[in-house]
Amino acid sequence: MLNKLGIEWLIARLDLIHPIVSGNKLFKLFYYVQDAIATNKYILVTKGGAYSNHLVASAYYAQLNGLKSIGLVRGEKTEQLSHTLKQCEAWGMQLHYFSRKDYPQINEDNIQQYVSFDKEHCFFITEGGYGISGTKGASLIIDAISSLNPNYITTAVGTGCTLSGLLYNKKTQAKIIAVPVLKGFHDLEKSMCDLLELQTPLYFEVFNEYHFGGYAKKNETLLQFMNTFYVENDIPTDFVYTGKMIYAIWDKVKSGYFPKGSKIISIHTGGLQGNLSLPKGTLVF
Secondary structure, eight states: OHHHHTOEEEEEEGGGSOSSSOTTHHHHHHHHHHHHHHTTOOEEEEEEOTTOHHHHHHHHHHHHTTOEEEEEEEBOOOSSOOHHHHHHHHTTEEEEEEOTTTGGGOOTTTGGGTOOOOGGGEEEEOGGGOSHHHHHHHHHHHHHHGGGOOSEEEEEESSSHHHHHHHHOOSOOOEEEEEEOSTTOOOHHHHHHHHTTOSSOOOEEEOTTOSTTSTTOOOHHHHHHHHHHHHHHOOOOOTTTHHHHHHHHHHHHHHTOSOTTOEEEEEEOOOGGGGGGSOTTSSOO
């Protein structure tokens, strides 16, 4: 079908970079960890949900660099921990749980009201690595793919950190397409302008209709698509991020959104460990 339409679609396999700190996580965490080491702050503190790829990547990357880590988890502790949280503990992360009401209020300035630890040696990383250091790290993704001269670069969006990095790097003229995986994420343009301290609108497209019900939500249509995509292309995706983004781009290809001659690069942001929360046999990979 792609050949018939004259469209070239490439997948940037960032998921192959590392089995744990895969996809966009290594890029987003890179400068944060360097800054922590440089300032002798040997405890990384960050936030995330029970299925957060960012949490498990932070736990592993901290241990890899001889640092400790603390995870602030959205939601009360359950009797059976998610595979993600088990992995966090396996990599030495100390987990603290917060109600969904309290969780959004927790930040670097007030965290000691909730958790007692050695603040002097703690380095706080915002959820998903969102911030200017995460943006600069994510911008390095463009360096890896810009020589391919795409017309479009697509990415799934959670916090928006990877998206901000793609917009921050000026080495490409490609149109950036964002596929939010959260329901109701309608202020993305403003969030990007605020983070990048820009007054003028940014040039990127948002496909808001492919969240499949919200963060970490899924249905048989998505899961079947992921299986078919794997069988046909030998590329595994996850149901939280990349599966939704790839589905969105394929749907837009079929609807005629991309003109003939387009070259699309979709960023595989990793996060495959999240699939381990699915019942055995759900996916064929």
